[in-house]
Amino acid sequence: MRKSSTRRAPEFERLELYLKERGLKMTAPREMVLRAFLGLERHVSAEEIFAEARRLDASIGQATVFRTIKLLADAGLAREAYRDDGTRQFEHAYRHEHHDHLVCVSCGVIVEFVDPAIERAQETIYRAHGFESVQHHLELRGTCPACKKAGR
Amino acid sequence: MRKSSTRRAPEFERLELYLKERGLKMTAPREMVLRAFLGLERHVSAEEIFAEARRLDASIGQATVFRTIKLLADAGLAREAYRDDGTRQFEHAYRHEHHDHLVCVSCGVIVEFVDPAIERAQETIYRAHGFESVQHHLELRGTCPACKKAGR
DNA sequence: CTTTCTGCAAAGTGTTTGCAAAAAC
DNA sequence: GTTTTTGCAAACACTTTGCAGAAAG
Numbered sequence: 001m002r003k004s005s006t007r008r009a010p011e012f013e014r015l016e017l018y019l020k021e022r023g024l025k026m027t028a029p030r031e032m033v034l035r036a037f038l039g040l041e042r043h044v045s046a047e048e049i050f051a052e053a054r055r056l057d058a059s060i061g062q063a064t065v066f067r068t069i070k071l072l073a074d075a076g077l078a079r080e081a082y083r084d085d086g087t088r089q090f091e092h093a094y095r096h097e098h099h100d101h102l103v104c105v106s107c108g109v110i111v112e113f114v115d116p117a118i119e120r121a122q123e124t125i126y127r128a129h130g131f132e133s134v135q136h137h138l139e140l141r142g143t144c145p146a147c148k149k150a151g152r
Numbered sequence: 153m154r155k156s157s158t159r160r161a162p163e164f165e166r167l168e169l170y171l172k173e174r175g176l177k178m179t180a181p182r183e184m185v186l187r188a189f190l191g192l193e194r195h196v197s198a199e200e201i202f203a204e205a206r207r208l209d210a211s212i213g214q215a216t217v218f219r220t221i222k223l224l225a226d227a228g229l230a231r232e233a234y235r236d237d238g239t240r241q242f243e244h245a246y247r248h249e250h251h252d253h254l255v256c257v258s259c260g261v262i263v264e265f266v267d268p269a270i271e272r273a274q275e276t277i278y279r280a281h282g283f284e285s286v287q288h289h290l291e292l293r294g295t296c297p298a299c300k301k302a303g304r
Numbered sequence: 305c306t307t308t309c310t311g312c313a314a315a316g317t318g319t320t321t322g323c324a325a326a327a328a329c
Numbered sequence: 330g331t332t333t334t335t336g337c338a339a340a341c342a343c344t345t346t347g348c349a350g351a352a353a354g
Contacts, residue, residue: 023307023308024308024309025309025352025353027308027353029310029311030309046343046344060310061310062311062344066343066345067310082235082236082238084234084289102277102281105286113281118273118274121267121269121270122270122290125254125265125292126294129263129265129296130296131256131263131295131296131297132294132295133292133294135236135293136293137290138274138290139288139289140277140288141287142283142286142287143286145282148282175332176333176334177327177332177333179328180327181335182334198318199318211335213337215319215320215336215338216334218319218320219320219334240318
């Protein structure tokens with residue numbers, strides 16, 4: 001007896017697997033948080049996830065959202081990223097590989113990009129200093145075309 | 153009648169000028185915070201500046217330190233920088249040009265570097281997306297040689 | 305039934321702000 | 330003297346934690 005998995009996103013299966021592996025439980029609130037996170041576009045704050053989860057289930061608690069976000073990160077579904085202005089955001093990690101960010105300081109719009117030449121140069125720098133690479137992030141801050149035109 | 157300025161670092165004059173320009177006052181606590189900041193090596197947290205300032209003058213208040221750090225940043229003496237782990241640090245900005253960071257995730261050691269090729273590639277990305285550059289920062293996180301050797 | 309999970313409220317961080325007394329100019 | 334600055338304590342924003350009852354397996 002298995003439930004229909006027709007429209008079920010693979011992210012849910014991934015979370016279930018992750019939980020089962022360590023004796024944790026799949027619950028309605030956890031499913032709700034994941035659904036909220038997946039439904040939102042990239043680069044959301046914890047607060048935005050909380051608000052969206054609340055929209056789906058008004059009884060959900062803030063602590064549960066924070067705890068679940070941590071689970072999602074551990075399960076490889078969400079990636080935590082701090083902006084250069086110190087704000088904390090989460091982006092989709094499942095089937096979204098590494099990329100860097102071009103951020104408009106005026107309207108906040110974020111463009112994702114990867115530059116192979118920069119990626120290669122970074123490896124060279126790690127090697128030159130004898131470091132083992134763990135993770136890297138380049139953030140370009142500037143003014144986007146629309147804001148420039150609007151004189152912002 | 154002018155006071156001797158023999159050993160006076162140019163940073164103090166800069167701060168005095170900045171304050172005078174906007175009708176603000178040079179005070180002992182402000183001088184102490186600047187002295188604490190200058191005396192510490194790069195990449196210090198507000199708390200470290202506070203501790204050091206307290207060492208120089210036990211009566212100084214936390215709020216004064218935070219307020220003065222902001223002044224130093226506005227005056228171009230300090231640069232605020234958020235690490236990819238969300239911690240906030242300050243580094244010397246006076247006569248220290250832009251650079252990127254190679255950070256050891258184990259011991260915290262920070263190596264500063266500039267790669268002309270990467271800098272050029274960044275400009276190309278700004279242009280390709282029609283953005284006007286404001287500021288950019290690359291952070292490479294990894295394990296330094298010493299920590300690697302120690303198996304950390 | 306046993307263990308994990310939940311929501312709540314309280315506690316923690318790190319930083320900012322309101323205020324009356326003190327210092328700068 | 331007038332204005333800015335100070336230290337203190339309270340307020341703040343964001344996040345984590347303790348707990349007793351609820352839910353999962």
